[in-house]
Amino acid sequence: MLKFIILAVVGFILYKLLINDQKKKKDMTIKEQEKMAANGIMVKDPVCGTYVDKNSDIRVKEQDKVHCFCSYDCRDKFIKRIGAEDVTDKDQ
Numbered sequence: 516m517l518k519f520i521i522l523a524v525v526g527f528i529l530y531k532l533l534i535n536d537q538k539k540k541k542d543m544t545i546k547e548q549e550k551m552a553a554n555g556i557m558v559k560d561p562v563c564g565t566y567v568d569k570n571s572d573i574r575v576k577e578q579d580k581v582h583c584f585c586s587y588d589c590r591d592k593f594i595k596r597i598g599a600e601d602v603t604d605k606d607q
């Protein structure tokens with residue numbers, strides 16, 4: 516019986532540690548993304564606000580500006596919204 520209680524406690528502690536670790540990692544990622552955005556490495560998806568790689572393949576050209584997107588869904592929404600030119604995959 517005592518063995519079972521110890522196992523349960525150890526399991527609970529491990530579970531808590533894991534949850535905390537994941538939370539920390541998530542906070543870190545958002546901060547890192549904001550940092551990278553500030554440095555011009557990442558750009559913000561104008562549709563959903565997600566940070567995406569500046570060299571993302573999913574992109575749309577609006578006059579002299581190029582917007583990058585996290586997904587084709589976001590790109591399509593943006594194209595519909597502004598009637599922009601699709602430049603995805605053109606440089607490959």
Ligand SMILES: [Zn+2]
Nearest residue numbers: 560563585589
């Ligand atoms: Zn998006």
